[in-house]
Amino acid sequence: MRDQILTKRPVAILEKIEESLEKLNDKMEVMIEIQKGSGGDAAKSSMVLPDSTLDVMTLLSMPDHLRKTAMTICRCGRATAEEIAGSTSRARAVESAYLNQLVIMGYLKKERKGRKAYFFIDPEGRR
């Protein structure tokens, strides 16, 4: 095991560590959102929706800050937090938090490709 690690180039190891840290960061953001949600705000009520389909009626019932993010992803289909931030003029970290919240609520799916995380609408909705 030790020999295996030593044979890898140090840069590759650092990249691996960075990727793990990013994954950890995402998970922490999700946990923060869950904590916020348990505070009893509007996000909580939409969290318990039995049918998590991101249709226009859902968009209408969302709190304003999430609607903006959700509408943007509806328009572009698939995007990173940075791309969403580009069109909403809000900070990347803010959009990342909102996107992760939408993933928890079941409206979006998240996929990692290398160091980037893509958010998209699952056309089948949540089963």
Add this chain to the structure above:
Amino acid sequence: MSNVSKIIAVHSYKGGTGKTLLSVNLAATFAKAGKKVCVVDLDFRAPSLFAILKAENVEFWFNDYLNNAVDIGKVLLNLSGRLSGNGKFYAALANPATEAIRDMSSKDRKWEMRALGKLLALKETLLASKKFDYLFLDTSPGLQYSSINAIVAADYVIVATTSDRSDVDGTKRMLVELYNLFEKKTGLVLNKVLDSSATAKKTEMGARVKAAYQVPLLGIVPCFCEVLRAEGNFIFAQDKPDHPFTKILTEMARKIESNEVD
């Protein structure tokens, strides 16, 4: 948004406010000016474009496109021959068969979510690939799924309203509770205005509309007996080029094209 609106939804709170008349004639106005336009009938509960355009031998409907049965290209009906000039006028029709209306009214939320995706995809297929200049989405009145989908997909929404009390109140509520939430660029068209001097006092009316509805006025259309007498039998803007109605539409088209709609 500083870009010129390409996808224009025409909506209203109540029925019979002139949505289809506005959609068809505005589209015809653009086509006469050499543009490539398409009118889409999204009023699946009461399809009317089919009858107004006297479409024959329709093979595929817009319903089929939303049902993922055919590509949008198969649905487009080329009616350019009906208009003078070198513009292109296309239509995508809602199926008027009772069976189709029943089918469309029983769709679930997942279907409606995918339908929104299909409407949003028109930006790529019709505007980018097929080089359409404008799409007009003629919707169903009130808060219908298909209409709200159209509003979300559109760059600009024209709300047709009359001076009827129930229409005024409902329209005001709809603008606040629906349009504001989606942050849509919106323009109001006052249709069937009886006071003929209203059109002369455009600036004053514009200020009154802005105060009452909180949205800019796109145009005022007086109640023209000739338009009613036509009984929806022809494209007015094409057949009566010198009529005041046609001139009012030409002015609306100019505002949309030059993006003077904010």
